[in-house]
Amino acid sequence: MYLVTFRLDPGEYDAEFHELNDAIQAAAEAIDGYLGKRTWHDPDSEDVLVVYYWESLDALDEFGAHPDHERAKRRWTEWYDAYEVTVTEVLDAYGSGFGVDADPPQ
Template sequence: MFTSTFTFAKGQYDDAFHALDAVIAGVARAIPGYLGEEAWENAETGLISNVYYWDSMEALQALMQHPEHIRAKQLQARWLKGYQVVIAQVVRTYGDQGIPHPLAATS
């Protein structure tokens, strides 16, 4: 399993941003191998992180190579004040099942 974490600083959003964001989310969720996602905001820094979970690197690469994802990367400076992406391999997950999590079924 793999994660792609997209951390960004908000800029000024407009209708075009929201439309493209919805398209990208739909594309990600439709890719075979998509396992789920989470979003976090750091109140101290104002940064937002979206974590996407994938069952394989191929599934993750399918999103990264999608034309709408490429377009979003080209346009991101219109709406964001900066971003960072971290791709990681999941070594292990565990928990008490007390909270819902995209990987809870794989623990």
């Protein structure tokens, strides 16, 4: 499994952002190998972390090449003050579990 952590410093969102964001989420969900996502908001800094769960790098590459995702990557300065993406391979995961909040999200 692979985790893609998208950390962002939000700027101003407009209607076009929300339309594109919804289209990108729909594109991710349509890809075989997309396992879900979780979002966290830091109340102190206003940073947002979105962690996407992927079954394979092939699925992640397919998502990265999607036209809506490509368009959003070109226009990030319109909506974010800063961002970073980290791709991590999960080698092991363990713990007591979180029931319906288990990762990857169901």
